[in-house]
Amino acid sequence: LLLPNSPSLSSQRIEFQSDWKVVTMFVGGNDLCDFCTDSVYFSAVNFKARLQQALDILHKEVPRVFVNLVEPLYIIPLRKLHQDTSLGCPTSLVKLLCRCVLSPKEGSRELQTLIDMNRAYQRAAWELVDSGRYDTRDDFTVVLQPFFRQLELPLLEDGRPDRAFFTPDCFHLSQRTHTIMARALWNNMLEPLGSKTSSQNFSTSVVLHCPSQTVPFLRTYQNSNYTYPGPPPTQPPIKNWGSDLACTGLAPSDSVPISVHRLRPGDVKVVAALGDSLSVRFGARATSILNLQTEWRGRSWSIGGDESLEKVTTLPNILRKFSSSLYGFSLGRGTANSRFNMAVSGAKAADIPQQVQKLIQAMKDSKEVDFQNDWKMVTLFIGGNDLCQYCLDRRVFQVYEGVPGCCSLCLPGQETLSVQNYTRHLRDSLDLLYREVPRVFVNVLEILQIEGLRRIRSDTLGCSLLQRNSCPCFLIPGENSLELTEIKRINQEYQDETERLVSGGRYDSREDFAVVTQPFLKNSIIPLAADGEPDLSFFSVDCFHFSERGHAEMAIGLWNNMLEPVGRKQNFNNFTHDRNKIRCPSQDQPYFFTRINSFPIQPTTPPATSTPPTLPLQPVSTVPLWAPIVTALGGLLIGWAATWLLLSRRVRQRLGEKEKKLEMKGTSF
Secondary structure (H helix, E strand, O other), rough: OOOOOOOOOOOOOOOOOOOOOEEEEOOOOHHHHHHHHOOOOOOOHHHHHHHHHHHHHHHHHOOOEEEEOOOOOOOOOHHHHOOHHHOOOOOOHHHOOOHHHHOOOOHHHHHHHHHHHHHHHHHHHHHHOOOOOOOOOOOEEEEEEOOEEEEOOOOOOOOOOOOHHHOOOOOOOOHHHHHHHHHHHHHHHHOOOOOOOOOOEEOOOOOOOOOOOOOOOOOHHHHHOOOOOOOOOOOOOOOOOOOOOOOOOOOOOOOOOOHHHHHHHHHHHEEEEEHHHHHHEEEEOOHHHHHHEEOOHHHHHEEEEEOOOOOOHHHHHOOOOOOOOOOEEEEEOOOOOOOOEEEOOOOOOOHHHHHHHHHHHHHHHHHOOOOOOEEEEEEEOOOOOOOOHHHOOEEEEEEOOOOEOHHHHHHHHOOOOOOHHHHHHHHHHHHHHHHHOOEEEEEEEEEOOOOHHHOOOOOHHHHHHHHHHHOHHHHOOOOOOOHHHHHHHHHHHHHHHHHHHOOOOOOOOOEEEEEEOOOOOOOOOOOOOOOOOOOOHHEOOOOOOOHHHHHHHHHHHHHHHHHOOOOOOEEEOOOOOOOOOOOOEEEOOOOOOOOOOOOOOOOOOOOOOOOOOOOOOOOOOOOOOOHHHHHHHHHHHHHHHHHHHHHHHHHHHHHHHHHHHHHHHOOOO
């Protein structure tokens, strides 16, 4: 938008059709500052789409124009100004302006996400220009100027960042830096495509270049003899969603550990699962609604053991790389070879105690299991059906002017699907495992944020017909409705109460038992396709349950959470295809993390011993040094309290006398 009284392309000073124009576009900084608030809106795909929209307008409407598209600044080095407190930068203020850049801690996943997004913005600008879509006319071109691709921060002699290149907020660039930027842009404009300067060091003097006699033009793709690479080759279809594991040190412990806090992946001998349709892999390989109800238990993310890790990514297939004698995983379809997969489609939290009882009996009866000595891993994931049917609970009643069922505002009574009952069923299940099962590591997954599934849309019969019926309490309510607000609150409380139950220390007294919350679904992110829409390849034909690809990502998310310390676990999913995403146990911490081994044990220094002195010791008072101080303060407090009581009593007496006088006056006519 043009400001009032500012010159525009329709100004009398400009001959719109015949004048040559230079337009410089430089954006992306504010998008990066806010990208963590809405990763979809500020995604690289949307950034590229908005750039394209703006350039398309210029390409369509403006003749004779040379467009400089300055590659987005590599913003990460600016963080250093706010990491050195001696510089006196107003970091708290700048965090309000750009929290997504300044808030992430060094080495955190959030910082890596920022770096990846920054590079994705730069790559998006490059891909847009290199597509050649803006070189279809002789009087129009867009040239990418990459001098900000890599930024080196200017430093003082003592190695600290130099504030002179920035405004007082230590974030925006000063006039001195703007001068350097103008020179760098000019020099980029004179450099041929393919040989442009792509880094900037503010502390280095930038000398202005002059057009050469042989090439006195601003450089474009044509006069640079540059050839656009064209679109990348079409990738072959992915044959499977397996993974590759490049870990070393796969061996189990030298001797079977007696503590769960020293449990290595190779020590696990038994796997089991408790849950609902997501654990039986309901519809994961369905091609239509006709085979949607097939349970592919052998490929379930938490308990499947079909084929190998290279072809099917599941938790047991990962564990089998460390422990070849692993037992308990499901095979094939249906329940014939379920083994220790006790999950049942449609199950709710109230059904889990019974699943636990069946699991305990099955392990005791199995000839493959040494119940007392084998280390076991149990994965519990439940709550989806509780949430999806919460609003249909028969004990939730509706009241409007005393008439039941006349409004949509639900007032909860003693619902069977309440947060309290959900937590109670989890507690009963974990209590049963705690009492009955030796040597066990229990994964408890926090229920995912189901609201994101509202974004998944498709015109297919399965999606349009079955999705709303799969989860009516989340998918039917309108946007911003009371019903949607309420179920989102319950979703959050399910997560919070699960974490509170597990982290409360209730299950920390046994050395061979641990329960750990794995929160990678706590902040659920719907994976997006290249067009910015939800990627349906992660979901089954009903647009609700996970597909084979989705199950693979679930297995990877769980495994990686297990190798992260409690309190520092990734609490969001990263559903992107990468065969090398599976992490390895570290040499320093080759164990699964528990509440106990996630925090360093403080060494206790034994009291120093010395030879008794030969001289008689002076008698030492048994009264602590702080006792006289406390006594004095206590006396002051008692005296103050007594004085306050005495004064307040006198005030009340005087007020009482005044009220009596007023009452006597008020009774006369």
